[in-house]
Amino acid sequence: MSVSVRSDAPARPPRRLSSQLFEFLGSMNFAIMLLVVVAIASVIGTVLKQNQPYQDYIIKFGPFWFDVFRKLGLYDVYDAPWFLCILGFLVLSTSVCLWRHVPGMLAEINHFRTTVQAKSLRAFHSHAEWALPEQTAAQVQQSVSELLGARGYRVRLKEHSDHRVLAGLKGGLNRCGYLFAHLAIVIICIGGLLDGNLPLKWREWRGEIRLETRDVPARDVPDSSRLQPSDNFSFRGNVRLPEGTTTNFLFLRLRDGFFIQELPFAIELKKFNVEFYPTGQPKSFESDVLIHDEDHLQQPLPATIRVNHPLVYRGYAIYQSDFGDGGSLLTMRAQPLLGQQGEAPQLQGRVGEKIPLKTPQGPLTLELDDFRLYNILPVPASEQNDPQAHGEAGRKVRNFGPNFTYRLRDATGQAEEYQNFMVPMRLDGRSFFLSGVRGSPAEEFSYLHIPADAKLSPDRFLRFVALLHDQPRLHALFTAAGESAPGLNAEELATVRERLVDLFLRQGIDAIVAQTRARVPADKAEEASRFFLELLRRSLGEVYIQVLREEGLKPEDGVADADETFFNDALNALSALGSYRAPFWLQLTNFEQLQASGLQITKAGGQNIVYLGFALLTLGVFVMFYTSHRRVWAWIAADGAGTQLILAGSGNRHQDAFAKEFDEIVRTAARRFGPPLAESAAPER
Amino acid sequence: MAVTREHMLDDLAAPGFWQRLTLRDWLWAALVVAGSLWAYASYSAYMDEYEVAILAGCALGLIAWGLQWPPARGLSLTVAGLSLFALWRYGNDLGAQERDFFLKYLLGSQEAFMWMSALFVLATLTYIAHSVSQSAFVGRVASALTWSASTIGITGLMVRWRESYLMGTDIGHIPVSNLYEVFILFAVVTALLYLYHERRTGTRKMGAFVLLVISAAIAFLLWYTFDREANRIMPLVPALQSYWMKIHVPANFIGYGSFALAAMLGCAWLLRDKAERAGWRAVAAALPPCALLDDVMYKAIALGFAAFTLATILGALWAAEAWGGYWSWDPKETWALIVWLNYAAWLHLRLTKGMRGAPMAWWSIIGLLVTAFAFLGVNMWLSGLHSYGTL
Numbered sequence A: 001m002s003v004s005v006r007s008d009a010p011a012r013p014p015r016r017l018s019s020q021l022f023e024f025l026g027s028m029n030f031a032i033m034l035l036v037v038v039a040i041a042s043v044i045g046t047v048l049k050q051n052q053p054y055q056d057y058i059i060k061f062g063p064f065w066f067d068v069f070r071k072l073g074l075y076d077v078y079d080a081p082w083f084l085c086i087l088g089f090l091v092l093s094t095s096v097c098l099w100r101h102v103p104g105m106l107a108e109i110n111h112f113r114t115t116v117q118a119k120s121l122r123a124f125h126s127h128a129e130w131a132l133p134e135q136t137a138a139q140v141q142q143s144v145s146e147l148l149g150a151r152g153y154r155v156r157l158k159e160h161s162d163h164r165v166l167a168g169l170k171g172g173l174n175r176c177g178y179l180f181a182h183l184a185i186v187i188i189c190i191g192g193l194l195d196g197n198l199p200l201k202w203r204e205w206r207g208e209i210r211l212e213t214r215d216v217p218a219r220d221v222p223d224s225s226r227l228q229p230s231d232n233f234s235f236r237g238n239v240r241l242p243e244g245t246t247t248n249f250l251f252l253r254l255r256d257g258f259f260i261q262e263l264p265f266a267i268e269l270k271k272f273n274v275e276f277y278p279t280g281q282p283k284s285f286e287s288d289v290l291i292h293d294e295d296h297l298q299q300p301l302p303a304t305i306r307v308n309h310p311l312v313y314r315g316y317a318i319y320q321s322d323f324g325d326g327g328s329l330l331t332m333r334a335q336p337l338l339g340q341q342g343e344a345p346q347l348q349g350r351v352g353e354k355i356p357l358k359t360p361q362g363p364l365t366l367e368l369d370d371f372r373l374y375n376i377l378p379v380p381a382s383e384q385n386d387p388q389a390h391g392e393a394g395r396k397v398r399n400f401g402p403n404f405t406y407r408l409r410d411a412t413g414q415a416e417e418y419q420n421f422m423v424p425m426r427l428d429g430r431s432f433f434l435s436g437v438r439g440s441p442a443e444e445f446s447y448l449h450i451p452a453d454a455k456l457s458p459d460r461f462l463r464f465v466a467l468l469h470d471q472p473r474l475h476a477l478f479t480a481a482g483e484s485a486p487g488l489n490a491e492e493l494a495t496v497r498e499r500l501v502d503l504f505l506r507q508g509i510d511a512i513v514a515q516t517r518a519r520v521p522a523d524k525a526e527e528a529s530r531f532f533l534e535l536l537r538r539s540l541g542e543v544y545i546q547v548l549r550e551e552g553l554k555p556e557d558g559v560a561d562a563d564e565t566f567f568n569d570a571l572n573a574l575s576a577l578g579s580y581r582a583p584f585w586l587q588l589t590n591f592e593q594l595q596a597s598g599l600q601i602t603k604a605g606g607q608n609i610v611y612l613g614f615a616l617l618t619l620g621v622f623v624m625f626y627t628s629h630r631r632v633w634a635w636i637a638a639d640g641a642g643t644q645l646i647l648a649g650s651g652n653r654h655q656d657a658f659a660k661e662f663d664e665i666v667r668t669a670a671r672r673f674g675p676p677l678a679e680s681a682a683p684e685r
Numbered sequence B: 001m002a003v004t005r006e007h008m009l010d011d012l013a014a015p016g017f018w019q020r021l022t023l024r025d026w027l028w029a030a031l032v033v034a035g036s037l038w039a040y041a042s043y044s045a046y047m048d049e050y051e052v053a054i055l056a057g058c059a060l061g062l063i064a065w066g067l068q069w070p071p072a073r074g075l076s077l078t079v080a081g082l083s084l085f086a087l088w089r090y091g092n093d094l095g096a097q098e099r100d101f102f103l104k105y106l107l108g109s110q111e112a113f114m115w116m117s118a119l120f121v122l123a124t125l126t127y128i129a130h131s132v133s134q135s136a137f138v139g140r141v142a143s144a145l146t147w148s149a150s151t152i153g154i155t156g157l158m159v160r161w162r163e164s165y166l167m168g169t170d171i172g173h174i175p176v177s178n179l180y181e182v183f184i185l186f187a188v189v190t191a192l193l194y195l196y197h198e199r200r201t202g203t204r205k206m207g208a209f210v211l212l213v214i215s216a217a218i219a220f221l222l223w224y225t226f227d228r229e230a231n232r233i234m235p236l237v238p239a240l241q242s243y244w245m246k247i248h249v250p251a252n253f254i255g256y257g258s259f260a261l262a263a264m265l266g267c268a269w270l271l272r273d274k275a276e277r278a279g280w281r282a283v284a285a286a287l288p289p290c291a292l293l294d295d296v297m298y299k300a301i302a303l304g305f306a307a308f309t310l311a312t313i314l315g316a317l318w319a320a321e322a323w324g325g326y327w328s329w330d331p332k333e334t335w336a337l338i339v340w341l342n343y344a345a346w347l348h349l350r351l352t353k354g355m356r357g358a359p360m361a362w363w364s365i366i367g368l369l370v371t372a373f374a375f376l377g378v379n380m381w382l383s384g385l386h387s388y389g390t391l
């Protein structure tokens, strides 16, 4: 319910197109349309993951749609011209609205509407009327103006020919609320645009700078892709800094490339610390840094940067964003799995390096990808009593120690990815060295379980493998057994056994069954397979006994349960070797960890503008909703010797709160004037 | 008339703010100040300056709340009493949970939440019975149940806060850190907002609708507890270890609670409207009049919008501190913006065009769906920096 006493509205002249357009831009309908369109456009950016490598999008959409979506800017919606354009219209619309309304509103704050008709006041929801035979109009006016003044209304009097009107007004702040809230939108958008990528794009479009899209080291990036500290008013970039190194530039990623942003100071990472809760969740990430800035600092400034606790230096804010390996030095032994002779070669390299290797299978490149000191993982069901495990029963976790990840790439560029743990992991009461392998990052690792011997080393297994590949010794061993079989003398049987072992090592049990099926008539195949498998098992057993004997044990006196279990585990590992693909197992023997801290460094020149907008917006919204602009009128006319008084009023918000206030005004007035003749109905429910 | 001029003015003036305060108001303020000072004296060693500021802000807020809405005092005092009692039973030993009768059956946070859930569901049924039977007594029972549920729910949150510290000082944190905890917050905030409007409007007929959405939240909570064991207290990941969480999350939930309330009243509006037009007397009589629903709906959305504006701004300030930018167009942020724009549009129509009726009621219902997606859907389907609380 609003006041409709705008008697001074001028007759509209015919409007021109430009003014119509202007009006449309500031209109409610356009504003609401924009609000809804921005909302819908924003959805796109949340559904389609933004700013991924272009390769990922090509795989996802195919080349045709990839290109269509790229042209629409869907991979970076919030920087797309059309999106910025809508935002621009939002600013425009709000500004036009302000432009059109503010002068009127400011005027209204001080505009006392002193020309009202008694009839229209009586039509107000909140009104009351008195006939006061004993008081003069001047007395009544005096009382009412004191009464309204005492309640915080500013009043103004206007004498008309046969009556006078006292107009009261309060709550001008409410109008300012509108001003604040809308001005805030404009301010926030402007600040936000300054902090966005727009200035960068502008310079790119002007040809002043060029996006670097090649995969080159920072020192090879040409000057055209480098931004000086003074160039950029606002940016947000990342850098990954290994411990003990220093940087004075960052990468600003944009679309499918990057710029290099130079800094006016250098940051040195002294040390990076991670802490974990016993449950395995990370507890804190911290970087101890030194800021080097000869022009501004006497000596380097030490600081610790944590998540939620950035360092602000000369207007640049430095944040902890992620972490990783900074090139740990790994020492490894390439343990042969295919019977290569001689001492297992020792390798050394840093994470991130590519090491060429010569193997009997041809040249391979070893790419060291990652090293992790802590691997806090769920404890297997059988090991819930492990004293090192933490957490609630049934969901325990523990630290399984260091592991590293590498890829072996062959000459054709095909690569397999591996992940090896340094110390053996306990499973069902036994210990295994785990080595995972997978063909692509999309797959899960499947793990080879290499059984550890009583000294928790892989040696026994490796000796077993070595002996199985050692043709002459194997032959000697099998011949010495002196066994024969129907139709085969000892020598021949020994050869059969060697072939069986060889086939098993190269292709697994299934190959033996398949070959038997292919060579023996169908009705005898079953029996023959059983015979060969039994023979294989016995042969492997004998080789294993030999391994035990060489360790100095006396298998003749009986084999311990643990050694028997080891044999079965070893057989499982051997049959999995066929799908392990690598000719060797890289055992991590030593490491020197070097961590890297991922820092994000920002300069947000528009931030204070935006924060000003935030403050205005909050203020504006609360003021707009929780104050109201209120008007009260007293219409006073001489009536014979006495006086006639009509009180009426309205508020632009919270009608019921206003009705309550008006009731109180009437009650106070009634103490001076007696009960009113007519009063508005009680507020309806 | 022989009144002095001063006296006459006294007579006319509205009593000022200070004059209107009664002894009880002063007592209330004194009690809150004393309580806060006690908290400060006991825990100041563990608080940084922001947390001291938050404590002071809370004290002022609590005083203002109690002055603005007197029932808040009884609620706060009961919650404080129960929480202190539970803290005393705990001492410094989390194991007391298993042994102490009160903790085991009533005040241990888990038990408190179970009581809260049961009471909210009962309250829902009772409000429905009230709407159907029109019995004032049943209505009073329903209100009492809702009050009790809210009280025990808030107490549970307080106790859980303490329990987290009993698990380890480095694990302790305010219980608004994951989906489980904020669902409880949501239920309680929505109930309190409802109770405020119930008292203000003098009708209990909105209860059946509002409590329905609370019951839905309870159903989710129970599933989440029993199926996913989400009720366990987990330590905070580094990104959440910030005092901002203490103000950002509660502000958000005043918004979410208000929007949920408004949407349920939208349902009631549509039903009443339909009943009036179709001449279903009994149905119409069970619902409050459309004009009242409309008014409460507007008030709820206005409050929700104001709180949500504040919450989003606080979120932006937090993001500036944790991630290095006040706005990253991360899915959660973007959806908060979408929710905000949606209700901004609603308010524009209502305030400038004076629009009411079915379209606004429908819009508030759709608004809740959008809000629910921003709250839950984003966590489930869209990944981003806000990684907490996946299902």
Ligand code: HEM
Binding pocket: A025, A026, A027, A028, A030, A031, A032, A034, A035, A090, A091, A093, A094, A097, A178, A181, A182, A185, A617, A621, A624, B344, B347, B348, B351, B352
């Ligand atoms: C903080 C959020 C906002 C609030 C609370 C708000 C509130 C309001 C209110 C109360 C009015 C009417 C003023 C009156 O009654 O005289 C209004 C008008 C208007 N608002 Fe907003 N607004 C907000 C944001 C926006 C935004 C983002 C836009 C951008 C498109 C916008 C555009 C407009 C326009 C164009 C009008 C004038 C409509 C007319 O009278 O023709 N507002 N707004």
